[in-house]
Amino acid sequence: MLVSWRYKYRNSPMDHIDPRARWIFSFAFLIAATSTWNWIFLLTYFIIALIWYRLGNTTWKETRSGWRLVLFMLFMMIVINTIITGGGAGGVVPPGGQLVWPNGFKLFGETVHFGLTIERIWFAFCQVLRILGISMNFILIPYTMDARSYGATFSSLGMPDKLAYTTELAIRFIPSLARNFSVTMDAQRARGFELDDIKGGIFNKIARMAPLIIPVTMNAILSSEDIADAMDLRGFGQGKRTWLYELRYHRWDYIVLGFSALLAIGGLVASYVFHMGDFIVPQFFYNLFA
Amino acid sequence: MVEADPLPLVVRDLSFQYRSRTEPAIVEISLELHPGEIMLLAGSSGCGKTTLLRCINGLIPHSYRGKLSGEILLYGQSNAGMKLAEISQKVGTLLQDPERQILGSYVLNEVCFGLENLGLPREEMIRRGEAALERLHILHLRDKETFGISGGEKQKVALAGVLAMQPKILLLDEPLASLDPASAHEALHLFRELADQGMAIMLVEHRVEDVLTIEPERIVYMEDGRICFHGDIQGLVQVVDYHRIKLPAQVVVERAKAEPQPNFEPAVPPLDTNNPLIEFQQVHFRYNDDAPEVLHNINLKIHAGEVIAILGHNGSGKTTLVKQALGLLKPTKGKVFLEGVETHTLTVAKAARTIGYVFQSPSQMLFAPTVKEELSFGPKNLGFDQETIARNVQWAIETVHLEDELLTPPLALSFGQQKRVSIAAVLSMRSRILMMDEPTAGQDYWNYQAFMDSILQMPGFDSIIFITHDLDLALIYANRIIVLNDGVIVADGKPVDVLQDRQKIKQWRLVATSLLELNFQMYPKTGKFLRAEALAQFMD
Numbered sequence: 001m002l003v004s005w006r007y008k009y010r011n012s013p014m015d016h017i018d019p020r021a022r023w024i025f026s027f028a029f030l031i032a033a034t035s036t037w038n039w040i041f042l043l044t045y046f047i048i049a050l051i052w053y054r055l056g057n058t059t060w061k062e063t064r065s066g067w068r069l070v071l072f073m074l075f076m077m078i079v080i081n082t083i084i085t086g087g088g089a090g091g092v093v094p095p096g097g098q099l100v101w102p103n104g105f106k107l108f109g110e111t112v113h114f115g116l117t118i119e120r121i122w123f124a125f126c127q128v129l130r131i132l133g134i135s136m137n138f139i140l141i142p143y144t145m146d147a148r149s150y151g152a153t154f155s156s157l158g159m160p161d162k163l164a165y166t167t168e169l170a171i172r173f174i175p176s177l178a179r180n181f182s183v184t185m186d187a188q189r190a191r192g193f194e195l196d197d198i199k200g201g202i203f204n205k206i207a208r209m210a211p212l213i214i215p216v217t218m219n220a221i222l223s224s225e226d227i228a229d230a231m232d233l234r235g236f237g238q239g240k241r242t243w244l245y246e247l248r249y250h251r252w253d254y255i256v257l258g259f260s261a262l263l264a265i266g267g268l269v270a271s272y273v274f275h276m277g278d279f280i281v282p283q284f285f286y287n288l289f290a
Numbered sequence: 291m292v293e294a295d296p297l298p299l300v301v302r303d304l305s306f307q308y309r310s311r312t313e314p315a316i317v318e319i320s321l322e323l324h325p326g327e328i329m330l331l332a333g334s335s336g337c338g339k340t341t342l343l344r345c346i347n348g349l350i351p352h353s354y355r356g357k358l359s360g361e362i363l364l365y366g367q368s369n370a371g372m373k374l375a376e377i378s379q380k381v382g383t384l385l386q387d388p389e390r391q392i393l394g395s396y397v398l399n400e401v402c403f404g405l406e407n408l409g410l411p412r413e414e415m416i417r418r419g420e421a422a423l424e425r426l427h428i429l430h431l432r433d434k435e436t437f438g439i440s441g442g443e444k445q446k447v448a449l450a451g452v453l454a455m456q457p458k459i460l461l462l463d464e465p466l467a468s469l470d471p472a473s474a475h476e477a478l479h480l481f482r483e484l485a486d487q488g489m490a491i492m493l494v495e496h497r498v499e500d501v502l503t504i505e506p507e508r509i510v511y512m513e514d515g516r517i518c519f520h521g522d523i524q525g526l527v528q529v530v531d532y533h534r535i536k537l538p539a540q541v542v543v544e545r546a547k548a549e550p551q552p553n554f555e556p557a558v559p560p561l562d563t564n565n566p567l568i569e570f571q572q573v574h575f576r577y578n579d580d581a582p583e584v585l586h587n588i589n590l591k592i593h594a595g596e597v598i599a600i601l602g603h604n605g606s607g608k609t610t611l612v613k614q615a616l617g618l619l620k621p622t623k624g625k626v627f628l629e630g631v632e633t634h635t636l637t638v639a640k641a642a643r644t645i646g647y648v649f650q651s652p653s654q655m656l657f658a659p660t661v662k663e664e665l666s667f668g669p670k671n672l673g674f675d676q677e678t679i680a681r682n683v684q685w686a687i688e689t690v691h692l693e694d695e696l697l698t699p700p701l702a703l704s705f706g707q708q709k710r711v712s713i714a715a716v717l718s719m720r721s722r723i724l725m726m727d728e729p730t731a732g733q734d735y736w737n738y739q740a741f742m743d744s745i746l747q748m749p750g751f752d753s754i755i756f757i758t759h760d761l762d763l764a765l766i767y768a769n770r771i772i773v774l775n776d777g778v779i780v781a782d783g784k785p786v787d788v789l790q791d792r793q794k795i796k797q798w799r800l801v802a803t804s805l806l807e808l809n810f811q812m813y814p815k816t817g818k819f820l821r822a823e824a825l826a827q828f829m830d
Contacts, residue, residue, distance in 0.1 A: 001389035003437045147395040172395065180654070186618045187655035189638040190647040191715065192671030211667065214657035218701055222653060226390040232353055233383045234404035234455065235375030242409050244402045244416070 002172045002227070003179055005142030012057035014144045019153040021253040021260070022145065025052070026137040028260035032267030033130050036277030037092050039122070041270070042129040048263075049133035056144040063139055070135045074128065082124045083116060092279050093119045100289060118289055122281045147172065152243035161241045169227065177220060184215045296366025298459045298490035299323040299346065304360035306341055306350055315341040316515045319360070323459070323490045323508075328481060330501050331494045332526075332535050333512035334734040335706040339494045341515075343461045346492070348377040364459065378404065382457035386464040386732075388444040397423070397431045397439070397447050404455040422454040426480065441604035442473030449480075460484065462493045466500060467732060470603045470759050472799035478504045496734055498535045499804065511535070536735045536762075539805040542822035543829055551827050556746040556767070558754065561595035565630070567644070567723055567753055568592040568615045573624035575610060584610050585777045588624070592723075594752040599764030599785075602774035603799035608757045609650070611774065612725050617641045643672055646721035650728045652712035656700040661692065661711055664700050668719040679718075686714040689744045706733050710741060717745070726756040730763060742767055762805045765789065765819045773798050785819050 009015055014022070029052075033045050060067075097117035104113040150171055154164035185195075188211045195212075231237070271277030301321050307314040316338040323329050331339050344350040351358055352374050362369045364380050385391040394400030401419040410418070423429040426446045431439060436447060445465060452460070462481065466474040474497065482504040485491050495501050502523055509526045511519035519529050527541045570590040576583045584607050592598065592615075602608050613619040614626050617633040626633045628641055646668075649655060658664035665683040674682070687693055690710035695703060700711045709732060716724070724745070730738035746754065746767055758764055764771055764785065771788040773781040775798050781788045789795060792802055809819045815828045 001392060001437065002395075004395040004435065148399050169393070183649075183651075183654050186613075186638075187649045190616055190618065190642055190645075190649070191655070191668040191719065192639045192642045193667075194637065194639045194671075211655075211657045215654055218656075219653050223390065226385070227393065229349055229353060230385065230391045230393055232349060232374050233347060233378055233385075234451065235378045235407040236403075238373055238375035238407065240409050241406050242412065242415070244399055244406060244412060244419075246412065 002169065002176050002223075004147035004172055005175055006062065007143060007145060007147055009146075010057045010144070012144065013055040014057070014140070016250070016252060017055075017256055018247060018249050018253040019145055019149040020156055020247060021249070021256040022141070023153060023157065025256050025260040025263075026141070028264035029137050030134055031264040033133050035267050035271040037123070037126055037279035038271075038277045039126050039129070039280070039282065041267070041277060042126050042133070045267075046129045046133045049136040053136040053140055056140045058140065058143050062143055066139045066142075067135075070131070070139065074131055077131070078124045078127055082120060082127060093117075093123045098286065098289070118286060119281050122285055123279065126279065142171075142175075146245075148245045149247070152245040152247055155243060156247055162237050165236070165241075173220075176223075177216065180219050181212070181216050184212055184219075187215075188212060296363070297322055298325055298365060299492070300361075300363040300366075301342075301346070302361040302363075304342070304345060304358075304362065306345055306356055306358045308341075308354065308356040311356075314357075314515055316345070316512075319517060321508075321510060321517070321520065323492060325458070325488050325490050326485055327508060328485045328491045328493055328504065328506040329508040329510060330498070330506040331492060331510050331512065332496075332498050332530075334534055334736060335732075336704055337512040338515035339512060340463055342512075343383065343463055343492070343494060346459075347381050347383045347461055348372065348374050375407065378457070379408070379455055380457055381459045381461060382452035382455060383461045384445075384449055384452055384463065384465050386467050388441070388448040388468070391448045392436050392444060392451075394436060394451075397428075397434050397436055400436055400447055401450045401454050403451060408455070418454045418456070419450075422450040425453060426450050440473075441468050442470065442476070445469060445473070445477060446480075449477075453484075458489060460489055460491045462491065462495075464494055464496065464732075466495055466497050468604075470799050471761060471801035472796075473604060474500060474759075475503070475801050496535070498735075499538050502538065533739075534734075534736050539803070539808045539822040539825070543808065543826045546823040546826035547829060549823070549826075552821065552823050554743060554747070554821070554824070556597060556769075557749045558597055558746075558751060559595050561593060563591075563593050566591040566593055566627070567629060569627040570614070571625045571627070573614060573621040573626060575614065575619060575622050583622070583777065585614075585621075588614075588779060590772070590779065590782070592753055592755065596753045596755075596770050597746065597768050598753070598755045598770045598772060599768035600755065600757045600772050600774065601759075601761070601764055601798070601800060606774040607777040608774050609727055610777075612647070612727065612755065612757065615641075615725065616645050616647050618647075639671065642668070642719065642721065644721055645723045645725055646716040646719050648713050648716045648724075648726040648729060650731065652705070652708040653701075655712055655715070656708060659699055660697050661687070661700050661703075661714075662696045664711060665715050665718045668715055672719060682718040682720055685748070686718040689717055689748055690714045690741050691744070706737055709733055710737070713741065713745075717748075720750055722752045724751050724754045726754075728758060729756055730758065730760055738763075761789075761800055761803050762821075765806060765809060766821045773800075775799075786813065 029045065029049065036042065097119040100116045100118060101114060104111040150168035151165045154167050155161055159167065193211055299322065301319055304319040305314055305317050319342055333339055344354060346362055348369055369377055392400050394403055398419050401422055402415040405415040405418055420429060423432055426449060428443065428446050428450065431443060431447065436444065439447065465477060469477060478500060481491055481493065493501060493506065509521060509523060510517055511526060511530050519526060527537055532542045532545055570588045573585055573588040574583055575585040588611065600608050610619060614621060615628065617636050617638050620634055628636060628644055633641065656664060658667060662683060665686055666679050669679045669682050687696060690713055692707060692710055692714065695707065700708060703711065713726065713729060768785055770783065771785050772779060773788060780798060789806060795802055805822055808825060812825055812828050
């Protein structure tokens, strides 16, 4: 069965903003945040995102599974890609730069030369601001947006009806998949299967995951056929449809829409017209390593 | 001269063969359905019942391709040229599993889904949606999440979604399969009410005995895609093989008198109450801190020699209870011991050496390229040697009568066969305790009785535990019945003691069957509960 994200009405300020205005704000934020590497802009966006996030009144307990995933990805991106290999900084951070340990450092009696630069550390900080800001916008949606509103919202934003409803189903497919995965995991554990026991190389590991992957995939295919049948039997996709969920803009929504336009257009103009969005390291940060 | 109104449904010489199959699924089916009539469509799994429904509601040929011939008239008009949206306003279909039919995340959205597709104005949708909920006496569910309501309520919500479109013909595909006995009887009476209001209903169902209580006007019995019987109840009980479909116990007893008596002796060892295999001590459970408690103060000991049926209404906590024994769920408060070891200290894989647990849905676990490999998976995980694995696989496959399918991919089998493979996959682990969650759901009568007989007669299990909604299954096979009601054990004991009080049975949302009544009548002679065929030998 298709399940929904754990939405609950909290009577929070976010509950009173029209879903269309919320989606528009989140995408405007995404445009603005991805158009710059300037720390002042990113810090400003981060503060805006933090205020926006607080409007949702969610708790850490509710959202922690989503945040765990974000923090894991952030760790991989920042620590491994940017700090250790320097890969993520290419194209933004100019080559060269000021080494943090120009003479290397001692580890177990040996001198280690590690080419970490001050610029790469600052770039990692900018990445954190950008990713956390964007994540705060989108993590909030499943927990604070009524599951009934998705299709009507997308349709109202100009998506064709069929696509709008199937997008709604696709969004709900994620928690449904997680639920199916958990049931299959239990069924296979009951047959003595332990995920921790899987050893060997990457291909062996993937092959040994078959008892989990195949039933979950097959179920997803079968249930999508059932869903298609259930939709067909009630005349889906045969003509123009109406939506039960009622959307109505209020005064607050116009303020949000205006701010969204300002954010996206202002961000793009500042970055691409006035070239204010370039990556710079502030002097006070250099001073810390002096 | 006044011209008679055309009938809601006329099927003429209908045949269909799926594109991927070599044999036709249905052959030259002809029938008529009148307004206000209920037609029961019975037959074993794979006999073509669902295919016939798909032809009527237009899924064939719109969604399923193949060779179709013959004619279907809906109120005198062929459905061949109609769009699905047009058919869906004449023919409403309720699928077997409401979980697979419900699309909306909230009840009113689900009920109005079809109306949205028809492009109706919002006010009209709400009016028709609420009217449909009111008609089924579930208006109080209007703003609930569909995921959180019980199985019986889901079934009614799915039906409300169909009724909101105001069809004149209703097709019901095994609508009782996932319902507890009381919910099933409520649903049946609802169908009768709808028919009495003028709706034409075609009802596909394995639970024939239950359906007979609402006196369907016509009964069609199918085998191998053909109609073998078309008539009334009296004709059916005389003609049809009572091993194939479940008939009222009195009818079976009468007909079984002339036949050799079944020989059934369960193979579980004698009762040993000294060392409990499983013990629950003051167990409470909730799924998370915010969720309500599902199990309340469960105290229970399970011993070698017991065959236990766990009964209870939809959502009473049956599955949650048995999952505690295997350690798939851990108590929020209290302790569970498996052979004296607390499950908190055991991994599920270790517990699986003692308990074999068959899940409700086979598709959640089947993955291997062949049935043989599927059956070897569990024993391999438990570290058995090759010779033992081969022996266990052979024994398991014979128990479920699927010897010819050893090299077939399990996912290519029918649902009923997949269910038997999933049971065999657990049997091959040769655990001391076998736990089965709804082992007979979705199976036809002959198949489930055959494999339950096989399992109960196989030596090797110290105890067998099964969850069921089928009261007859419990009284035939179990020597102990546990009844759960809202997470509390409300009865625990011998079947004859637990099922004595009809008032309590009703309170627990169970329904006394004809077999139960007959067993109580015959109890002074038999001294135990027996299946209908076995009761025949005690009749004068």
